[in-house]
Amino acid sequence: GSTADLVGRRVVVSAGGTREAIDPVRFIGNRSSGLQGYALARTAVARGAEVTLVAANVGLPDPAGARVVRVESAIQLREAVLAAAEGADVVVMAAAVADFRPVRQQATKIKKTPGEPEPIYLTKNPDILAELGETRRKRREEGRPYPEVIVGFAAETDDVLANGRAKLARKGCDLLVVNQVGENLAFGTPDNAAIVLAADGDPVEIPRGPKEDLAGIVWDLVAGRLV
Ligand code: C5P
Numbered sequence: 001g002s003t004a005d006l007v008g009r010r011v012v013v014s015a016g017g018t019r020e021a022i023d024p025v026r027f028i029g030n031r032s033s034g035l036q037g038y039a040l041a042r043t044a045v046a047r048g049a050e051v052t053l054v055a056a057n058v059g060l061p062d063p064a065g066a067r068v069v070r071v072e073s074a075i076q077l078r079e080a081v082l083a084a085a086e087g088a089d090v091v092v093m094a095a096a097v098a099d100f101r102p103v104r105q106q107a108t109k110i111k112k113t114p115g116e117p118e119p120i121y122l123t124k125n126p127d128i129l130a131e132l133g134e135t136r137r138k139r140r141e142e143g144r145p146y147p148e149v150i151v152g153f154a155a156e157t158d159d160v161l162a163n164g165r166a167k168l169a170r171k172g173c174d175l176l177v178v179n180q181v182g183e184n185l186a187f188g189t190p191d192n193a194a195i196v197l198a199a200d201g202d203p204v205e206i207p208r209g210p211k212e213d214l215a216g217i218v219w220d221l222v223a224g225r226l227v
Contacts, residue, residue: 005223007048012084012147013041014095014128016056018074022120023106032096034058036153036192039215040092041066047219052084056095074098074125081128085147090222092151093129093173101125133172149225151175151218164197174199175221177214196221 015037019027038060041053045065053066056077062068069080074097085091100122110118129152139145150173156163160178168176176197193208196218204221206214 003046004048006044006219009049009090009226010052010088011044011049011090011092012052012054012081012088013037013044013092014054014056014077014081014097015041016058017096018056018077018098018125019072020074020098020101020125021072021105022102023108023110025109028098028100028102029057030096030098032056034060035190036211036214037092037094038063039211040094040218043212043215043219047223049090052088054080054084054095056097074101074128078126078128078131082131085132088147089226090149090151091132091147092153092218092222093132094153094177097128098125127171129173130171137172148227149174149222151177151222153177153179155179155181157181160195161197161203164195168197168199174225175218177218 016034017030017032019029021027034055038058041051042063044051045063051066053063053068054071054077055068056071069084071077071080077095077097081091103121103123132150136145136147136150152171152173154164154167154176156178164176164178178195178197180193190210191208192211192214194206194214196204196206206217
């Protein structure tokens, strides 16, 4: 990829995995390390972009040159991403956002009581990527369609192309990076393999390799779509 093709571009990258509080000390979480999102942020800085990195529970040092906003829950991630997306050229949603959160967050630590534990009831989290797509669709009608490029990530285990295509359409994004979930791939590892689906073009296969390489190819595809 080119070295300065993102100069003057404002980009937002979400990374990591959300935590949904059960009580002050417990949460429902996932195994996302934030490595892929951080690689995307670093690469964008290197290519000249003004980068806001919204990091959910990532145990990595802040990438130099990026504005980092740390969040914990899906609701907080939504607020940070939507705020940063105002006027941004590109949003890349690499974070693993919890689909559900506990209906009630207990104010004090849940105690061990005799007998059966209380159930934890869940409610749906907002789909931030779908919301970004929907907001842009409305703005298109007003003649101010930004962000210009919206990128989603997805992990699929089966029917990668069919499931990926359906997700791309449902979420209204331009590119969907479909990770191949498997042994020693994706979560917490330095390597990744993916297929990038485009709303209006052929899929691009990214062979197994470092997450930095995948980041470079994603920015190549994004840069190619920026007017
Ligand atoms: O639907 P699924 O979770 O597979 O979609 C993954 C993509 O959607 C990722 O880009 C993720 O960041 C985004 N997402 C989101 N809000 C959610 C769930 C997922 O923005 N509540």
